[in-house]
Amino acid sequence: MNEIYLTNETSGISPAEVEKCMDELLAQYPGLKKVLIIPPDFTRCYSYAGELTQVLYKKLSPSATVHVMPALGTHMAMDAEEKEKMFGRVIPEEAFLVHHWQTDTISIGKVPQEVIEEISGGLYSTDIEVEVNEKLIHGGYDLILSIGQVVPHEVVGQQHFLDGKLPLVYIQTVTTLKDEEICLNGLYTGPSRKPFELAVELSGRLNICHVERRAKKLVTYLDPYELKTTWVGNKGIYRTRMAVADGGDLIILAPGVKAFGENEEMDNMTRTYGYKGRDYVLKLFNEGAFENRIMAAAHLIQGSSDGRFHITYCTRPENLSKEEIESVGYQWMDYEEAASLYNPDTLHDGWNTLDNGEEIYFVKTPALGLWKVD
Incomplete structure (x- = not known):
């Protein structure tokens, strides 16, 4: 696909520009019948992912079955109040899927012991199993949209397990707060690692606060x-x-x-x-x-x-x-x-x-x- 990169460090990306970006994205995937949207949960309420999920659901749901599975990780499931605050009332309850991380994941490989030893400075020495929700692999989705906020964090994903194996497109955001409102400063979309790299570059400028x-x-x-x-x-x-x-x-x-x-x-x-x-x-x-x-x-x-x-x-x-x-x-x-x-x-x-x-x-x-x- 033609990847889409939008950046506005000062005034932010407008809702109209977001709509146009999502239209350009979906135009490259005609005839979709079943779509999975994976936004973060409410602990990433400043991510602009809730707004993006609403836009995508409105555009896709008239002609496709659309499921929304918040990426809980090890967090508790979102309650009704959190869903309404993050996704409005756009998405019906029956469209939500819950990620049960202890029971419904499957292995897609291992991070080798030598890699773990290197990045931990020898403090930890074992393989680490990599698991994802089984619906990503066996859910029969024509398109999986992974919406994620890029912000300085203690963990990042690995590119070795999913590249080219799933109909997966990343939608990466970089946000700040401006007058107590979420400002979307970066929006990077595509199946490659490039959207993440561009988002990291912008986040490094906007989200790392250098104290003297x-x-x-x-x-x-x-x-x-x-x-x-x-x-x-x-x-x-x-x-x-x-x-x-x-x-x-x-x-x-x-x-x-x-x-x-x-x-x-x-x-x-x-x-x-x-x-x-x-x-x-x-x-x-x-x-x-x-x-x-x-x-x-x-x-x-x-x-x-x-x-x-x-x-x-x-x-x-x-x-x-x-x-x-x-x-x-x-x-x-x-x-x-x-x-x-x-x-x-x-x-x-x-x-x-x-x-x-x-x-x-x-x-x-x-x-x-x-x-x-x-």
Whole structure:
């Protein structure tokens, strides 16, 4: 197909340009009978994927069977409120498919041990199974549209398993917030790796925030509608950790966080082992503590400061109590008390000086970037 690349770093790409792009894309696939759209879930609500999914569903559904399967990964399924907020009322409930990551995936290959050893610096040495939802392989789809936000992240996909084997087209977005509204700055569409590479280049300019010095105190906010567990809320840690000073404080305002894991199994694992550092978790992992739940060990590692700085989770005690937060290795503060000191409604992104003269660095939306000191 003719790939389509749109970039507007300043004012953003307009809805009319988005419509034209999707028309040009679909014109290259006439006669479609069955289509699968894979957008991210609500934890990527700033991705513009909800708007794109609505546009595509409207264009495709009159003549084709269209299913929408949010890419949950290990996250919990989207509820009705999240679906409405992200996809409007455009997509009927019966069109949604749920990805049950523990029961309906199939293997498509392995990442070899030598590759894992190289990229982990020798810390991890084994093959890793690569699995996808079986509907991608056996669903009988004429076209699979993978909509994804490209933003600095701790994991990326591999090109070795799907290239040329599925009717797969990527729709990659790069977004920012402009006056509290999502601004679509990049839209790259095609079956090759090029859309991802172009999106990475733009995201590197727009989504990596270069801070001139590390903050002794960094405060970040987790939107209660977007982030309800530490499993997803810990982007407040791994997106900001490089901007926190040694011995400093990371304060996480988490009014909606009610659990550690996205399901009971992962919640129990977090409560059992806690966020207590890489070496601690690797030792447990090598002793077989996590069985085949590699992602649980990885999550616990990236949710720790490794003792370099202090992490304080500010929750409502009826959601997660002081005792629960402290049991997994964090410090705790009551959300209302913390919000009176660090009001997320009045602080602005970047450096702030509080009434008491204290200087803090504030990150309102950790999902949209990566903060680092050069």
